[in-house]
Amino acid sequence: MTMMSDVKPALALATLTYAGPAAKWRTEAMRSHATPRLIHITKGQGRITVAGLTNGYGPNNLIFIPAETIYGLEVGPTVFGQIMTLPSITDWPDHPFHLRLRDVAPQKELQGYIEAIERELQPGGDDRAAACHLGLLTIFVERQLQARDPASIDQRRNSAAGKLVARYATLIARDFAADRSVADFATALNVTPTHLTRVCQQTCGRSALKLLNERIHYEACMLLRDTKEPVQDIARRLGFRSAAYFTRSFQEKSGQTPSDFRRTGGAGARI
Structure with a gap:
């Protein structure tokens, strides 16, 4: 899809x-x-x-x-x-x-x-x-x-750290909805999750998990705002194993449930 x-x-x-x-x-x-x-x-x-x-x-x-x-x-x-x-x-x-x-x-x-x-x-x-x-x-x-x-x-873009994080960012852009963990991405990059997180903190002040979760959250916001797709279908598309888990995760991130976010157009959300 x-x-x-x-x-x-x-x-x-x-x-x-x-x-x-x-x-x-x-x-x-x-x-x-x-x-x-x-x-x-x-x-x-x-x-x-x-x-x-x-x-x-x-x-x-x-x-x-x-x-x-x-x-x-x-x-x-x-x-x-x-x-x-x-x-x-x-x-x-x-x-x-x-x-x-x-x-x-x-x-x-x-x-x-x-x-x-x-x-x-x-x-x-x-x-x-x-x-x-x-x-x-x-x-x-x-x-x-x-x-x-x-x-x-x-x-810094050409440093070892910059190159590693750029490769990680490329994988996120491609596979953010594939239900892959930071450990899965680290394995694909032939590094440990700890090293990947350390390097992400060094280059952008975000953990490897935060980079991944922000990409997923943005897609969720766009789908909720711009489509009428049911919340459970959005959860499935973004790799969540249940609509309930997606709702909890989304509310922790934005301060709103997916339904509230859709109703307000994201006006009351936080990041």
């Missing part, structure tokens, strides 16, 4: 802004998508976790999330940005990147491309023009990646 996150959307652009404590799950819980995302932060600062590695972000940051890569970000009251859903294209890297644009000229150039895409996505716009502007944005990003100072590249 196809997961909600497996739906492949076209090019789209949405505002990224603070939605209050009750909606933290919408940004902070680990999630992944079948198509890439491009996040442009224009105001404020916070932290973002991509493929198990946490970094700070600030204004004029551009963050790329490849398809099927788990991520979550803090969005505080001062944060404003945009998140672009990219179509299934091959012109973008297969690995995450985080650009910090420090000069005014590239900042303005980037903003111009995004504003042009936004205009063409409005009613009366032209999808072909949006695609052309996206092509120009792709070239801009390639040039920025080529020109960046090697010293600015986060070497």
Whole structure:
């Protein structure tokens, strides 16, 4: 059965802004998508976790999330940005990147491309023009990646710990609903559960279990909010052995039962 996150959307652009404590799950819980995302932060600062590695972000940051890569970000009251859903294209890297644009000229150039895409996505716009502007944005990003100072590249991604957590994150994105424990994932990675948890804490401040549970919880929230699928069927899809166990687990995480969450649209949930 196809997961909600497996739906492949076209090019789209949405505002990224603070939605209050009750909606933290919408940004902070680990999630992944079948198509890439491009996040442009224009105001404020916070932290973002991509493929198990946490970094700070600030204004004029551009963050790329490849398809099927788990991520979550803090969005505080001062944060404003945009998140672009990219179509299934091959012109973008297969690995995450985080650009910090420090000069005014590239900042303005980037903003111009995004504003042009936004205009063409409005009613009366032209999808072909949006695609052309996206092509120009792709070239801009390639040039920025080529020109960046090697010293600015986060070497933690290429460390043994970074590589291990990235592999774990990839397995979570693929198998989070397969009723696999952290021990099962650790066995697949040829490490002990203790070592895997230690490394996850080191790279992102979360345990291996928390990373896995957040991904499952986000999917549960989306299915409850966006579908009418019965709770027992959602529990089964996400690898829970009973609807009662799913309900207890969900309530511990969100402060609401699945039925209450569905009725309120997640407005009263916590993460």
